[in-house]
Amino acid sequence: MKERLYFRDAWIRVFDARVEAVKKEGGETWLRLSQSAFYPEGGGQPGDRGLLYLGENSYPVTDTQSDEDGQVWHRVQAPEGAARLVPGVQVRGELDWARRHDHMQQHTGEHILAWCVWSLHGGYVHGLHIGQVESSIDVSLPGGQTRLSGEQLEGIETLANRVIARDDTIVCRFPDAGEISKLPLRKMPGEHDQTRVVLMGDYEGVACGGTHLGRTGQAGVIKILRDQSARGKLRLFFLCGLRAARHYQACWRALDEASSILSAPHLQVPRAAAAALERINSLSYDLAAFRKGTALARLPGLLERAEELSGGTFLVAESLPEAEAQALDALASALAQEPGVTALLCAPQGDKALFTFARAEGPGRDLAALMRAAGIRGGGKPAFARGTAGDTSPLETAIKLAHEAAGEAPGERHTGGT
Template sequence: MDDKLYYQDAYLQSFEAEIVKRGAEENGQPYVVLTQTAFYPTGGGQPCDLGTLGNRQVTDVEEVAGEIRHRLDAPIAEDVTKVAGQIDWERRFDLMQQHAGQHILSASFIEIAGAQTVAFHLGREHVTIDVELDTLAAELAERVERLANQIVMENRPIEARFVTEEELAQLPLTKQPTVTENIRVVMIKDFDYNPCGGTHPHTTGEVGPIKIIGWERHRGNIRVQFVCGARAFADYSRKQKLLQDLMRLLGTSESEACEVLGRLLTEKEALKEALQQKEMELLSLEAERLRKESEGLGGNLRLVLTSFAGRSMQELQQLARAITSQDAKAIVLFATTGEKLQLVFARGTDVTVEMNQLVKETLPLIDGKGGGSPSMAQGGGAATLPVDDLLSHARGLLLAKIEG
């Protein structure tokens, strides 16, 4: 492990090494293998380090067949045999905080709830662990979070090292290692002993605050989302700004924000119901007006034939229902213009002409599609024909069916 400098010193930010191999991946991306490296490769749930080798950006680091490949944004010149490496320290320390925080939170779930962690993902914005629980109550989550932060504030030492088989047998491991040799254990005394190959800070205090931000049911377990350290401060700052903006908009204090918002939502629902009631009243009046202006047909039938501009098909359907509910002998032929030409045809209960068939015979004039039932049908197509001509055609078809 002498060539893996990140195991010797997780705080090492720069180093020098010789290039022992150059290559390119199948996609053409160049890579180099070095005599030694401080770049942690992707593994164990932890993303790789990024940074630079000389004047080249390291875009990915992965261990392949026992060699650590440093993938680059461009090849290093052939005459360059020795390079200086620089780790993106902000990223490295963030990953150290999140990974150590995961150890602490997972151990807290075991201590408080006897629940093991079965999966772990260190993402760009937050971290998740899948915990063996059927449900997670807020009170239990608070207890787990409180213990985790107690361990942080106690600033306990974190020791990460390779152990012998004899030592391993004596340790109260949180879980069994997935490898059989070169076993490395991360130890927080009297709290957590976890086989792990990741990078970690020297003390729990460096992890910073640990904050659970949510959880959900996932494949029979509970997936817990959380953030640590600098991410927790950023999350708090973002939410604090959001709260300040909300208080300013509501014109209230933090303690009264929820009450005021609840009252506004209640008022909104009441206004929404009142508006809907007024809209139905206006719709009923419009339906009555159109029915009175309707054309008389044979058999005491009445035809309401009207075109509109910019009204939705849903509005026309409601208006058509209002008319046909007022008059069982009414026939409604509506059209509305906009991005495309749309039709709504409807009939009262005393009318036998099938509206879906009438729509079907009308739509070919505008290369349209539609459907519906014998009592109400709708459809639409391209506005290739004047709306009055289309409705006139539909009226002719209707009259033919009535007379027939």
Template sequence: MTTKLYYLSAYKKTFEASILKKDQDKQGSYIVLDQTAFYPTGGGQPSDTGVLNDVPVTSVEEVEGEIRHYLNRSLPRDVHSISGEINWTRRFDHMQQHAGQHILSAAFAELFGFETVGFHLGTDEVTIDLAIDELTNEKADQAVELANHIISENRSIETKWVSEEEAASYPLRKELSVSGDIRLVIIPDFDYNGCGGTHPKKTLEVQGISIIGWEKQRKNIRVRFVCGNRIVKHFKKQNDVLQQLAQLLNAPLHTLPEASRHLLSKQKQSDKEIVELKQEILTYEARDLFNQSETVSNRRFVFRSFEDRTIQEMQQVARMIVNKEKNVVVFLVSESGEKLQLVIACSQDLENMNANDLMKELLVEVDGRGGGNQMLAQGGGRKNVDVEYLVERVKKWIV
């Protein structure tokens, strides 16, 4: 069994140890020590990183009762003892975030009876899943206010190993997920919780808690928050974004919402005008195409081949022609590399012609897919044949 120095003191940064085992598994080469200050992944908290004899430790996992230290390269065979040093910045950040999670979860439970059913400590933010359908701004603000009040009181954060019988005498916030020896993390008169993570000794070391958002996650509400040094980083990141927006919009920070609304309103108007202009251009294009049409078997035949034209625009042009003109068949093609897109339209007076029937025949030629109805059909496929061949197929069909 490896002695877990991180439970004796979460503040221990360096240590000496003997190597009990060297091996490898699917994750890579690892060693097992007689004692370690490296916290393994567990309980929603990521593992510590650091170095063993100056070799980087990439992760630490507890597998089959062993605490395995995975290294980015193997140690020499003749090495039997090591000097270890954890990444203290990462460890203390995890201590702040994990303790902050206890405090915020306890605040939601204390104020509203909301139960925390999930926890994840990420690289940039921490999340808890509350067993509720919705969360209001007012309740979120109240929970943060209470949590920060507990932090400011600099209450002690105690850890204690107890038996199951002893644990039953404490007002635990949630049911225990382990049996046997149980580690309790206690903030007296506020929070009692079974937990195997690392925490600071005092709540003031958490520094503060800030909720940065929440969203629906299945049947729960997932709350995203940051604690301690992450608040400063998060504020700086947000402030940098706001400063950039202020420069782009040429507006002071406090007027950004109004400036953004004004810009969006202008954009919507511009988009509307663009759509109207594009519609007008397509109308002229449809008229021009019809004027250049040829006669095939007493019917007007409109054909045009484009490059990289959207099928939606071709549909609009074809529809404009057949809705306005009589006795007309439209065949439009867009070539894009080795791909073809086809649109066929027939005016409504051509009752004996079905655009979808012809499209099916052409799609066989190009190994394509598509569909439509009697008046309008579209599809796409590979450029297996020349466009001129397809044009002749359409003309023959018209005849």
């Protein structure tokens, strides 16, 4: 096949052709046609999809690729019974137009952005990637710069949308060698490139073999989403045309919902959200202080129930209510200040339980080891350890182990506290 119909007219959606060759690769069927409007993957743009009609039957075209000789191959989902798809038969091709039109908008938008980046910052665009959701370009900036400020990105976006609003003509053609040298091309064709050029208005020209819109206005709108550094270049993520419009719809819906939740005008949502978060943080701080105070108020009662172990040491073991989980460390530390006291505390929190074991610094029982021996995940220092378990039941094991270490059975001796 010599003729790629989109070179002549990128808006051709339906065409007639003759099957020239059929090949099978890895169980898949690929067809070469006498002419085709299907764009083969290249330049960051995915291969076209669509349908091939043969008589009353239609077969999905799921990909289009070109080989090293520049021949275009269409991957066709042809069941075994589709034996009539043989060289010589006439078929009709129809593009998945919504998809191709979207690719044309992203691709043309890339040309517009490339010119804006070049004219505002001297940046040179190397590559385009049209993704299913977002598109991106890589830009070499003067002096090896790899980022632009938010203001600079907005400047590029504004200029790009002005170019769209001007609705300049976009022309694609194959000039001869003599004319090429006279054209004001920003990007000259490479040695192996087809000498096809795309000219935008009277200010932009580059060599390109892709599919383009007929006027800049058909790109609709361009939105730069974000930038990032990528291998010494600036990578810009953007959306064009209907994709950008859909994105605006989704963003507005989300903003509208947030505005309603926060009872704030749309443009005041960030300020209202920040104020709400600040209030939540302040209340959380107050609540934690209150819970700590409540927990510490339990200290005398816990000391009264302390169990005396051998050698003048005491054990305070308690499972606290869930509300006091945040104050666990504070209460354990306060208990550990009392002479000879070892605190084994726990509190349920959600679908797990928190544990804090503490005693005064210095020689004595290794509480991190005790915690692990009781089946609690965690650790720490010999005098202070923290951990978690599925529930509070390991506390009983820890009490038993503490008694065994002291050479007694749990509950053998009780005292009235320290």
